[in-house]
């Protein structure tokens with residue numbers, strides 16, 4: 001990834017983070033994805049008084065991109081303002097596997113400049129994928 005795309009992704013994820021609707025957990029998450037066509041999409045977590053209806057930032061981000069016609073992504077990032085880096089939850093890992101290649105990277109950043117990266121294949125080994133349906 002170029003430095004310019006990394007900065008664009010970080011800016012988009014931070015903006016989403018700031019708009020997160022998380023009054024119950026107070027845990028704001030922003031995500032941003034770069035499509036193979038070079039477009040950037042973002043998403044934030046969106047909680048609900050019926051707690052189980054919460055949507056994570058990563059899935060909202062990918063859903064927005066799908067709605068715009070993009071289905072293949074180079075990379076996805078997560079941004080939180082937590083001392084401890086935030087990895088994607090299990091449900092998000094399953095959705096990430098659907099749209100990012102096995103050797104693509106997911107990177108989580110925080111406001112302190114820390115970052116951690118994982119390859120999709122390591123986030124969800126032995127994943128159930130569209131290939132299992134053929």
Ligand code: THU
Pocket residue numbers: 022025027028029044045046047054055056057058086087088089092
């Ligand atoms: N959350 C995300 O948005 N992404 C993750 O991968 C981890 C969890 C959100 C869901 C909920 O609104 C809050 O963080 C606390 O779990």
